[in-house]
Amino acid sequence: MTQEICILRLSSLGDVTHVLPVVRSLQRAWPAVRITWIIGRTESQLLGDVSGVEFLPFDKRGGWEAVRSLRRALAGRRFDVLLHMQRSVRANLLSTLVRADRRIGFDRLRSAELHGLFINEHIAYRERQHVLDLLGSFIEPLGLVPGEPCWQIPVPEEAAEFAQAQLPTGLPVLIINPCSSQPLRNWHAAGYAAVADHAASLHGYRIVLCGGRSAAERRMGDAIRASMHEPALDLIGRDTFKRFLAMLQRAAIVLTPDSGPMHMANAMGTRVLGLHAATPAWGSGPYSDRRFCVDRYEEAALRFTGRPAAQQRWGARLHFPGVMDLIPVAAVIEAFDRSVER
16 A cells, blocks of 8 residues: 655645645545645645645745755655646656656646656546546555545634624625636626626625635725625625635535635535636636536637637636626526525
8 A cells, every 4th residue: 555645736826725625535445545645835824724734835035945855855755656646847857756656747738847857656647637536546556446526624713703704694695706816717896796796686686705815805895895784794805814714614605706715615515606708607606516607718718719619628717807707697696596495
């Protein structure tokens, strides 16, 4: 049995959320396995308290000192397996610090940045895979089959108390997390406001705005509130990752573009109304339930590239100005109404 496994996946929030079921599969199959995960420092704030895993947070802004720190943490160690789950130049270079007999990485068609030079085994290629299934296939060369995804992200008591104070039981809650880390995936403030007013006035939902501390997220939140007629609880910049998880536990549905919070919501079992045009829902939507996604990726592919979605390269992101404007407000309201009916 494999004894020591190192996972290399630094980012992003959504993708490290997809990696967690891989960890759970390994722990179910081999309860005694020792897992070390090289993860981004920001992402470690979300998952760093997951039991049974040694996390080595890497500060991507830390320059050479961050590299030296990781080298010291790995000095004298050898792993049975490296699961090299990231294709960036930085990740490929960091992988050289990991001594491992088996180095499993991406297949040739989905490789990038000379990734193939840093591995000695690769996963099998499959078309139209969701990212979670893609990352899950990394354990197949070990003779394992990914099971039903399991996350079990810890939520500390402080976070639960914060959520309870903000959202006591009563009205159903719609959380709007309006921003992705990629701005061209963001919908417009007027659309979010229209859906929020519809949910509040017709269905009695309480509206909560969530997001990070960036100036762009603050501007988006202000624009949504300025366009709304109904009240909203504005928590943008006030919640932490753990507090957001606790808020999700008390929400009926989350409205968001393709983003880390989308996949955090899915991991917590919260229904997601996902907005897709720059990315396809089948590949990067909420894994467990995509019935309420509004997907205009096919239309976007034809308009911005002149080729249908089936002819796009694997993982193609249509990050064009105005791509998210292809999503009609009426379609999002219709999806929300369907979610309420169910």
